[in-house]
Amino acid sequence: MDQEKVIICKNLTKRFGDFTAVNEISFDITKGEIFGFLGANGAGKTTAMRILCGLSFPTSGEATVAGYDVYKQQEQIKKNIGYMSQKFSLYENLTILENIEFFGGVYGLERKEIKRRTEKLIDTLGLQKEAKKMVGELPLGWKQKLAFSVAIFHQPKIVFLDEPTGGVDPVTRRQFWDMIYEAAASGITIFVTTHYMDEAEYCNRISVMVDGKVEALDSPRNLKEKHQVTTMDEVFYLLARGAKRSDN
Amino acid sequence: MKVLRFILQKEFRQIFRDKSILVMMFAMPMIQLVVLPLAMDFDIKSINLSIVDNDHSSYSQKLVSKISSSGYFNIISVDPNYQQAIKHIEKEEADVVMEIPPNFERNLVRAGKQQLSVYADAINGTKAGIGSGYLNMVIADFNNEVDFNIQKINANNTNQGGAIEIRQRSWFNPLEEYKFNIVPAVLVLLLTLIGGFMTTLNIVREKEIGTIEQINVTPIKKWQFISGKLIPFWIIGMIIFTVGLGVCSFVYDIYPKGSLWLLYAFAFIYLIAVLGLGLLISTYSDNQVQAMFVAFFFMMIFMLMSGFFTATDSMPHWARVFSNLTPVTHFVKVVRMIILKSSGFSDVKMEFLYLIGFAGLLNGWAIWNYKKTS
Incomplete structure (x- = not known):
């Protein structure tokens, strides 16, 4: 494989006191890949993701994101990634345009460039009428689509999505995944966590975390074959039922 | 930037x-x-005062009229005894009670000294403190006049009570207004x-x-x-x-x-x-x-x-x-x-x-x- 590795993770560990949230996980992610990061609640997904985003220091192990070290070069990492957190995190008291302008500006884009990309984005999303509305007034599905668009607005190398479709209706979820495919096709690597097993099927490769460890890592098809089942639901159940931890 | x-x-x-x-x-x-x-506003202007005058002399009358003309006090009652006057404080009608003892004038003229009692309602500490402070000033002023009279009467009594007079001037806030x-x-x-x-x-x-x-x-x-x-x-x-x-x-x-x-x-x-x-x-x-x-x-x-x-x-x-x-x-x-x-x-x-x-x-x-x- 001579393809570019954008995330390399080796024995990455994060402890809080004597609780090991992330326990020696290792994986590589290739450019343009859609990588599904699965696991039960409390398995350590968000913690691992926060380390890779440069929001949290690991306790031990190694990892590079977009070629930068997660211990020392967090600010370099941040220039090259997009992040969409579990909590909706655009400003509800700013309009769609103002949100896009702000986040574009923060990533150092020129005003002209922001304007050009914004027009295109508003067109693609079909939000011409709502562009000057407060983001707080939008329905959840639109908010999530907008948040994703803002996360990739500065054309990062990798985008991290933490349960992006939680609480969203199936039609919008489908549209959301169309957007993800489109982004991946343009060369952006997608790192996504989800609890929906139908979404897991859309990924190129999947890892399943159980109690802080990566228990399985392969394409959905290989995983199903290996466990001799027909759906990802069953794969997940087989792997995660041994979990001792759950939220709180 | x-x-x-x-x-x-x-x-x-x-x-x-x-x-x-x-x-x-x-x-x-x-x-x-x-x-x-x-x-x-910490300037206190209307202090309610009850007076017990046990002397009914011309000196005690003079003192009471001096107090009432000072402008800081409302004399709400003149009571025959302390027990009745203190009731006004208990009912929060008066802030300060002043009791003039019997033989006030006689003692002042003969012995050159006499004690007065002032009782203040200390629940409203500021008002009581400032009220009795004002009262002290008025009484001290009265004291000077009395001393003067006594000196004239008793030439051999060399009480220096009124010799040093203090004139106060407040800089930067001449009227001592609280707003400044x-x-x-x-x-x-x-x-x-x-x-x-x-x-x-x-x-x-x-x-x-x-x-x-x-x-x-x-x-x-x-x-x-x-x-x-x-x-x-x-x-x-x-x-x-x-x-x-x-x-x-x-x-x-x-x-x-x-x-x-x-x-x-x-x-x-x-x-x-x-x-x-x-x-x-x-x-x-x-x-x-x-x-x-x-x-x-x-x-x-x-x-x-x-x-x-x-x-x-x-x-x-x-x-x-x-x-x-x-x-x-x-x-x-x-x-x-x-x-x-x-x-x-x-x-x-x-x-x-x-x-x-x-x-x-x-x-x-x-x-x-x-x-x-x-």
């Missing part, structure tokens, strides 16, 4: 969009400046409130709704984020300070006697210091309730320890040290000095250095404690 412009644009949009905060920021100062100094003391202090309080609370709540709010995480995952620099939060409130603080000075001159006729530039230079630095404190509190709090409590704690200390109500010079030594550790103390002092006394820079140099120190320390600490990666 380019990034900072985007951040400032966003902050101003959000601040001016929240109408309730906007009203609070501009209406609150006006109301506080107009209402507080009027309500906090309190209005500049309320102005300081306002800046402290705006600077301290607004930044704290603003940043902690971003923590609460989770947008701060989105900020932390961008390549924004710490100084950019913090400047983006400080500058808008700094500008608003300066505007409020200006409006406040306007209210001072229009409503209270208090015009700064000293240099306006110097006053603004101090407001400039002081705001940076309190904004820094707000920032610091916000880096240690996770939600608005926590932040409010901590900010409130500091505000209470500032109000009570900064010389706002009580002179710092009369505090015990440890309290004075403590008081000097709050930036408010220095600013209250300087504002009074510049506005009332026309002090120049050389008079307030030390305070200037103190405030610069506070500004540097608090902001430095806040920047150090704000972590994009935890």
Whole structure:
């Protein structure tokens, strides 16, 4: 494989006191890949993701994101990634345009460039009428689509999505995944966590975390074959039922 | 700098969009400046007095008429005995009871001395204290006249009671009006409130709704984020300070006697210091309730320890040290000095250095404690 590795993770560990949230996980992610990061609640997904985003220091192990070290070069990492957190995190008291302008500006884009990309984005999303509305007034599905668009607005190398479709209706979820495919096709690597097993099927490769460890890592098809089942639901159940931890 | 412009644009949009905060920021100062100094008038004029006159002599009559003509007292009753008079205090009708003993005149003329009893209702401590203080002054005055008479009668009695007379003159506030003391202090309080609370709540709010995480995952620099939060409130603080000075001159006729530039230079630095404190509190709090409590704690200390109500010079030594550790103390002092006394820079140099120190320390600490990666 001579393809570019954008995330390399080796024995990455994060402890809080004597609780090991992330326990020696290792994986590589290739450019343009859609990588599904699965696991039960409390398995350590968000913690691992926060380390890779440069929001949290690991306790031990190694990892590079977009070629930068997660211990020392967090600010370099941040220039090259997009992040969409579990909590909706655009400003509800700013309009769609103002949100896009702000986040574009923060990533150092020129005003002209922001304007050009914004027009295109508003067109693609079909939000011409709502562009000057407060983001707080939008329905959840639109908010999530907008948040994703803002996360990739500065054309990062990798985008991290933490349960992006939680609480969203199936039609919008489908549209959301169309957007993800489109982004991946343009060369952006997608790192996504989800609890929906139908979404897991859309990924190129999947890892399943159980109690802080990566228990399985392969394409959905290989995983199903290996466990001799027909759906990802069953794969997940087989792997995660041994979990001792759950939220709180 | 380019990034900072985007951040400032966003902050101003959000601040001016929240109408309730906007009203609070501009209406609150006006109301506080107009209402507080009027309500906090410590000049006490109508003290309710009950008198028990057991002597019924011409001297006791003279004393009573002197008291009633002083203008500070309402004589609400003249009672035959102490038991009845004290009832008025119990019913909160009287603040002070004065009892003139029997043989008041005879003892004064013959022995040259006589005791009087004054009973004050100390539940309202200020009124009682000031009331009995006034009463003492009137009695002392009466005393001088009496001494004079006695000296004429008894030439061999060399009582020097009236030889030294004290004439008091109050500098910088000749009429001893309370407003000169309190209005500049309320102005300081306002800046402290705006600077301290607004930044704290603003940043902690971003923590609460989770947008701060989105900020932390961008390549924004710490100084950019913090400047983006400080500058808008700094500008608003300066505007409020200006409006406040306007209210001072229009409503209270208090015009700064000293240099306006110097006053603004101090407001400039002081705001940076309190904004820094707000920032610091916000880096240690996770939600608005926590932040409010901590900010409130500091505000209470500032109000009570900064010389706002009580002179710092009369505090015990440890309290004075403590008081000097709050930036408010220095600013209250300087504002009074510049506005009332026309002090120049050389008079307030030390305070200037103190405030610069506070500004540097608090902001430095806040920047150090704000972590994009935890």
